[in-house]
Amino acid sequence: MGAKWINIFENRRMRTGAACVAFALILYCAATSLIFSSETETKEQSQTALATFVGPGNPDLPAPAGAPLSSSAQSADAPPQAASASFSPAAQDEATQAVALPPVASAAGQEKGEVLPHKDRAGALPFSSSAAHFNLLKMGREGSTLLVIGGIQGDEPGGFSAAALLASAYRIRKGRVWVVPDLNFPSILQRHRGIFGDMNRKFASLDASDPEYDIISRIKGILLDEEVDLILNLHDGSGFYRPTWEDKLRNPKRWGQALIIDQEEMTRPPFLLEKTAGRVETEVNRALMDPGHRYHINNTLTAQGNEEMAKTLSWFAVRNGKPAFGIEASKEFGTEYRSYYHLRVIEAFMDFLGIEFERGFPLDPKGVLGALNSNILLSAFNDRVILHLDDVRPQLWRVPFRKNDPCPAIRGSKPLLALVQDKQGWRVAYGNHTLTRINPEFFDFDESLHKIDLILDGQAHSVRPGEIVQVREAFRVNVPEGFRVNAIGAQKEVNGSEAGVLLKRKDFMPRFSVDRNASIYRVEVYKGKAFAGMLLVRFGPSPVLRERPLTADQGPESDLGF
Numbered sequence: 001m002g003a004k005w006i007n008i009f010e011n012r013r014m015r016t017g018a019a020c021v022a023f024a025l026i027l028y029c030a031a032t033s034l035i036f037s038s039e040t041e042t043k044e045q046s047q048t049a050l051a052t053f054v055g056p057g058n059p060d061l062p063a064p065a066g067a068p069l070s071s072s073a074q075s076a077d078a079p080p081q082a083a084s085a086s087f088s089p090a091a092q093d094e095a096t097q098a099v100a101l102p103p104v105a106s107a108a109g110q111e112k113g114e115v116l117p118h119k120d121r122a123g124a125l126p127f128s129s130s131a132a133h134f135n136l137l138k139m140g141r142e143g144s145t146l147l148v149i150g151g152i153q154g155d156e157p158g159g160f161s162a163a164a165l166l167a168s169a170y171r172i173r174k175g176r177v178w179v180v181p182d183l184n185f186p187s188i189l190q191r192h193r194g195i196f197g198d199m200n201r202k203f204a205s206l207d208a209s210d211p212e213y214d215i216i217s218r219i220k221g222i223l224l225d226e227e228v229d230l231i232l233n234l235h236d237g238s239g240f241y242r243p244t245w246e247d248k249l250r251n252p253k254r255w256g257q258a259l260i261i262d263q264e265e266m267t268r269p270p271f272l273l274e275k276t277a278g279r280v281e282t283e284v285n286r287a288l289m290d291p292g293h294r295y296h297i298n299n300t301l302t303a304q305g306n307e308e309m310a311k312t313l314s315w316f317a318v319r320n321g322k323p324a325f326g327i328e329a330s331k332e333f334g335t336e337y338r339s340y341y342h343l344r345v346i347e348a349f350m351d352f353l354g355i356e357f358e359r360g361f362p363l364d365p366k367g368v369l370g371a372l373n374s375n376i377l378l379s380a381f382n383d384r385v386i387l388h389l390d391d392v393r394p395q396l397w398r399v400p401f402r403k404n405d406p407c408p409a410i411r412g413s414k415p416l417l418a419l420v421q422d423k424q425g426w427r428v429a430y431g432n433h434t435l436t437r438i439n440p441e442f443f444d445f446d447e448s449l450h451k452i453d454l455i456l457d458g459q460a461h462s463v464r465p466g467e468i469v470q471v472r473e474a475f476r477v478n479v480p481e482g483f484r485v486n487a488i489g490a491q492k493e494v495n496g497s498e499a500g501v502l503l504k505r506k507d508f509m510p511r512f513s514v515d516r517n518a519s520i521y522r523v524e525v526y527k528g529k530a531f532a533g534m535l536l537v538r539f540g541p542s543p544v545l546r547e548r549p550l551t552a553d554q555g556p557e558s559d560l561g562f
C-alpha cells in the first residue's frame with residue numbers, strides 16, 4: 001500500500017466532497033453524493049428507492065417462474081409488442097411521500113409512441129454510489145427494524161446483489177428495513193475480498209490510520225442505532241457447512257448455506273439467537289432448490305476463545321446488545337442462486353419480525369436474475385447523458401463526456417453501478433461485472449438546453465435532456481435556434497442537423513444502437529461545438545434480458561467464507 005493510497009483516503013476523511021478515489025491504476029468515480037451524502041438524506045432516498053419497482057402487468061417484469069426469458073431471437077425488425085413504461089413515475093403517497101407501486105403500463109403505448117415516464121429523476125434514478133460513503137437505504141415506517149448489510153467482502157456477489165434487490169425491488173408495507181448494499185464498494189468494483197484487508201476483521205479494534213477507519217466507525221454507529229432490532233450480515237461462503245465431516249465440500253470448516261451465530265443466546269437484552277436461527281432454518285429449508293442445499297446453524301462460540309470471530313461485525317453487534325446473524329450462501333452456486341437463498345433467509349427474518357413487504361419479481365433464481373439484469377439505467381453529467389444498459393453492447397463508442405471532469409457524477413436505477421476508469425479506459429461497473437466499456441469523446445457542455453420538443457408518432461411532447469422515449473413508427477426532434485441534432489447512426493442531416501427531420505427505425509444503422517438488439521439509439525443535441533444533452537429513442541419492445549448466468553469478470557473469488 002503506497003503513500004498515494006493513504007493520502008487519498010486522508011483526503012476522503014477530511015470530507016472534501018471528493019467523489020473520486022484513485023487507487024493503483026484505477027480511477028473510480030461515482031456520484032458526488034448527490035442524494036446519499038448523509039444519513040438524514042437517506043430517509044428521502046429510501047422513499048424513492050422503489051421507483052423502479054416493476055409492477056404486475058408490466059411487460060418489463062422479469063419472467064415469472066417457469067416462463068422462458070424473453071427470446072433473444074426477436075428480430076430487430078419485429079413489430080413492437082408492447083410499449084412499456086418500465087421507468088414508471090414515482091406515484092406519491094400523499095401522507096408520507098412514500099413511493100407507491102408504479103401504475104401498470106398503459107395500453108395506449110402500444111398504439112403510439114410515448115415518453116417513458118422517468119422524468120422524475122429523484123424518483124426513477126435514485127441510486128448513487130461512492131467509494132467514500134456506503135449507502136444506507138431506509139424503507140418502511142414504524143415497527144421492528146431489520147438492518148441488512150451486503151458487500152462487506154467485495155467478492156461475495158450473492159450477498160450484495162440480494163441486498164441491492166432488497167433496496168430496489170421490495171416495498172415495505174409494515175415495519176422497517178434498512179439496507180446497506182455496498183459496505184465495501186471499492187472492493188466490490190474490483191471483485192476483491194478486501195483491497196485494504198478483510199473488513200470483517202476490523203470490528204474488535206482498528207488503528208485510526210486504517211484507510212477504512214471512517215467506514216467502520218460509521219457502520220458501527222448504524223449497528224448500534226437504537227432503532228435497529230436485528231442485523232443480518234450477508235456472505236457467500238465456500239462449500240456447504242455441515243456440523244460433521246461428510247466430504248471435502250461438506251464439513252464443519254466450510255461456510256456455505258449456514259446461519260452463523262456467535263452463541264446460543266444473549267442476556268442483555270435477552271434474545272434467543274439459536275432458537276431464532278432454527279426457526280429461519282426450518283422455513284428456508286422448505287424452499288430448497290435441491291435437498292443438498294440444506295441450511296444449518298453454525299455456532300462459532302465466539303466468546304469461548306474464537307479469536308477470528310471476535311473481530312467480526314456480528315460479534316461487535318452481539319456484545320453490544322444487538323442480535324446479529326451471519327448469513328452464508330454457497331459459493332458453489334451462481335450469483336442468482338446465492339441471492340435467491342439470501343432473500344429466502346431475509347424474508348424469513350422479516351416474517352419473524354412482523355415486517356410486511358411486497359416484492360417486484362418472482363422469488364426463484366430466474367426471477368432474481370431477471371430483476372438484477374433488467375431496467376438498468378445510468379445517467380451522468382446531470383442527466384445530460386443517459387445510458388440504458390439492459391442488453392447493452394460490449395462497447396459504446398464516442399459517448400459524450402465533459403472535458404476536464406475526471407470524475408463524472410452518475411445516478412442509477414439500481415445500487416452497485418459506477419463509472420470506473422482503468423488501464424483500458426472507462427467501464428460501466430455493476431457490482432462485480434462490467435456491463436459495457438465506453439469510448440468517450442470529450443466536449444465542453446452547454447447547460448442551457450432545458451427541454452427538447454418532439455413529435456412522437458404524430459403527437460407533440462416536450463422532454464428534458466436525458467429522457468428515454470418509445471417510438472412506434474417515427475419521430476421528429478425540434479430544438480431552439482442555434483442548436484443542432486445528431487441522431488447517432490442516422491444520416492438524414494439537412495444543413496448538418498437532423499432537427500425537424502422525420503426519423504424512422506430504418507433510418508438508423510443497426511450497429512450504432514446502444515443495445516445488441518438494435519432497438520435503442522442516441523439522439524444528441526449540440527450548440528456549436530458544445531454538447532447540450534441527449535435522448536434515447538427506443539423502437540419496439542424493451543431490450544431482452546440477458547440469459548447468460550451472472551458470472552463475474554474481475555478476477556478470482558476467494559475460497560474463504562465468513
Ligand SMILES: [Zn+2]
Nearest residue numbers: 153235561562
Ligand atoms: Zn464473507
